[in-house]
Amino acid sequence: MKIGFYxxxxxxGEVPDNLDKxxxxxxxxxxxxxxxxELPFTGYLFADRAELAGLAEDPKSSPTVEALVDLCRxxxxxxxxxxxxxxxxxxxNSSLLLGPSGIVxxxxxxxxxxxxxxxxxxxxxxxxxxxxxxxKIGMMVCFDWIxxxxxxxxxLQGAEIICHPSNLVLNYCQQSMLTRxxxxxxxxxxxxxxxxxxxxxxxxxxxxxxxxxxLLHRAxxxxxxxxxxxxxxxxxxxxxxxxRNDLFEDRRGEWYQQIINDxx
Amino acid sequence: MKIGFYxxxxxxGEVPDNLDKxxxxxxxxxxxxxxxxELPFTGYLFADRAELAGLAEDPKSSPTVEALVDLCRxxxxxxxxxxxxxxxxxxxNSSLLLGPSGIVxxxxxxxxxxxxxxxxxxxxxxxxxxxxxxxKIGMMVCFDWIxxxxxxxxxLQGAEIICHPSNLVLNYCQQSMLTRxxxxxxxxxxxxxxxxxxxxxxxxxxxxxxxxxxLLHRAxxxxxxxxxxxxxxxxxxxxxxxxRNDLFEDRRGEWYQQIINDxx
Numbered sequence: 001m002k003i004g005f006y007x008x009x010x011x012x013g014e015v016p017d018n019l020d021k022x023x024x025x026x027x028x029x030x031x032x033x034x035x036x037x038e039l040p041f042t043g044y045l046f047a048d049r050a051e052l053a054g055l056a057e058d059p060k061s062s063p064t065v066e067a068l069v070d071l072c073r074x075x076x077x078x079x080x081x082x083x084x085x086x087x088x089x090x091x092x093n094s095s096l097l098l099g100p101s102g103i104v105x106x107x108x109x110x111x112x113x114x115x116x117x118x119x120x121x122x123x124x125x126x127x128x129x130x131x132x133x134x135x136k137i138g139m140m141v142c143f144d145w146i147x148x149x150x151x152x153x154x155x156l157q158g159a160e161i162i163c164h165p166s167n168l169v170l171n172y173c174q175q176s177m178l179t180r181x182x183x184x185x186x187x188x189x190x191x192x193x194x195x196x197x198x199x200x201x202x203x204x205x206x207x208x209x210x211x212x213x214x215l216l217h218r219a220x221x222x223x224x225x226x227x228x229x230x231x232x233x234x235x236x237x238x239x240x241x242x243x244r245n246d247l248f249e250d251r252r253g254e255w256y257q258q259i260i261n262d263x264x
Numbered sequence: 265m266k267i268g269f270y271x272x273x274x275x276x277g278e279v280p281d282n283l284d285k286x287x288x289x290x291x292x293x294x295x296x297x298x299x300x301x302e303l304p305f306t307g308y309l310f311a312d313r314a315e316l317a318g319l320a321e322d323p324k325s326s327p328t329v330e331a332l333v334d335l336c337r338x339x340x341x342x343x344x345x346x347x348x349x350x351x352x353x354x355x356x357n358s359s360l361l362l363g364p365s366g367i368v369x370x371x372x373x374x375x376x377x378x379x380x381x382x383x384x385x386x387x388x389x390x391x392x393x394x395x396x397x398x399x400k401i402g403m404m405v406c407f408d409w410i411x412x413x414x415x416x417x418x419x420l421q422g423a424e425i426i427c428h429p430s431n432l433v434l435n436y437c438q439q440s441m442l443t444r445x446x447x448x449x450x451x452x453x454x455x456x457x458x459x460x461x462x463x464x465x466x467x468x469x470x471x472x473x474x475x476x477x478x479l480l481h482r483a484x485x486x487x488x489x490x491x492x493x494x495x496x497x498x499x500x501x502x503x504x505x506x507x508r509n510d511l512f513e514d515r516r517g518e519w520y521q522q523i524i525n526d527x528x
Contacts, residue, residue: 110516114506126519146447146511148412149520156522170505172446172477179443182436183410213436241434242378247410252374255390256413258420259523 002031004228007206007219009195012043031077031228035191038082038142038167045197049119056084056091073100078132082165090121095139105130113143127153135233142166155184160236162188168203182213186236266295268492271470271483273459276307295492299455302346302406302431309461313383320348320355337364342396346429354385359403369394377407391417399497406430419448424500426452432467446477450500
């Protein structure tokens with residue numbers, strides 16, 4: 001299976017231009033699944049909810065989504081992309097799984113970061129997995145990574161590839177995603193953006209990690225790059241870390257109750 | 265608060281000699297809390313349960329524990345130490361919290377590694393925290409680290425310092441413990457052993473990590489060393505990673521159900 005990411009620097013507020021840039025970069029890509037950054041069409045740092053509301057779209061009636069689905073159809077691949085999702089009177093920092101048949105699934109960021117709390121609504125959909133070409137993929141968005149429960153819940157449902165659209169500004173994530181891949185024995189594609197918005201610098205270094213904390217590729221801080229590599233998803237079905245230790249069978253769920261009910 | 269570890273190479277089966285070595289190394293140490301490796305008195309690689317049974321002790325009647333408690337009393341500090349614990353017809357790979365008043369608490373390794381499954385019983389006590397000089401400490405043993413739930417459950421109960429006696433043979437733990445410290449905003453003391461037993465090499469590199477994934481000190485692979493440093497436990501009470509993000513308040517427990525109930 002060929003999976004990849006596209007790392008670039010979106011222009012704030014320029015939805016059609018950012019879309020065109022993405023369409024041009026992905027045209028002709030030989031891949032089965034490509035992950036785009038968080039909020040790659042709108043940009044990231046909104047002044048307030050009104051500004052966000054003016055840029056967010058309902059995926060069901062979005063020309064942006066329509067163009068991406070067309071691309072999926074022409075190329076025969078799937079895309080995971082960040083998306084400012086308007087739904088009724090709500091606005092979510094979402095991730096969409098798109099394919100030749102249209103919108104496959106939506107995930108709404110559960111853990112909002114910093115100023116996002118000022119203008120996005122917190123996610124209200126379960127973490128869940130979908131099959132792409134027989135391979136189970138899960139979605140999370142940026143800051144979700146710091147909560148080990150996010151990847152865990154996806155992996156326990158069978159996710160083999162964690163797709164991770166991001167707009168990272170702290171320096172911890174890339175290294176920590178090696179731990180996420182290791183502890184869950186999954187692949188993880190972190191598609192980060194580059195560049196700067198109103199003084200806020202993004203850290204680039206998009207990466208693909210394999211189950212044994214193996215860094216398959218990490219992009220530079222500034223480069224704009226489409227990177228695709230071949231992986232064997234079966235490696236994420238093997239949870240044995242020693243001949244006697246299955247990372248999932250060895251879990252002692254009865255002793256983890258506080259993770260759900262932490263009012264102690 | 266002064267916390268530390270003692271990294272050394274135990275001699276297999278030589279319980280009194282290993283105890284003497286530890287007593288000599290810790291005599292005069294200026295510390296509040298010192299962590300020793302996993303199974304530092306018996307050694308690690310048992311031929312079978314019978315051999316382990318001949319070396320394990322009941323902490324309540326153990327001359328080893330008695331000598332360590334005497335040391336705590338003379339020095340006015342607390343110790344966390346690995347311990348092959350005999351209890352009725354069971355044998356656990358345990359960690360003891362010892363202080364001037366005696367045995368404060370016992371933790372029994374929940375996640376047994378590789379051959380340990382052949383001769384140890386799996387832990388059957390909850391992960392819980394204890395106060396040492398007003399600071400909350402939690403205990404886990406070696407391979408427990410790879411399950412993010414272990415540190416999480418301790419941290420959710422208020423653990424400020426994770427004490428982590430270890431006999432590590434894989435190369436993943438030391439780096440991953442930076443993620444554990446970061447995601448839970450806790451200190452973590454990994455006390456590993458050095459040396460070799462029947463061809464099995466231990467990775468040393470005992471370390472102390474601070475909440476922001478900050479490596480305070482990492483020992484060498486081979487050196488025998490008592491290391492002590494001053495920390496400010498209040499740093500582990502501050503869970504704010506940005507001005508708007510509390511790592512615990514931001515958790516979305518209602519979406520983490522699979523972690524307890526993963527029969528999907």
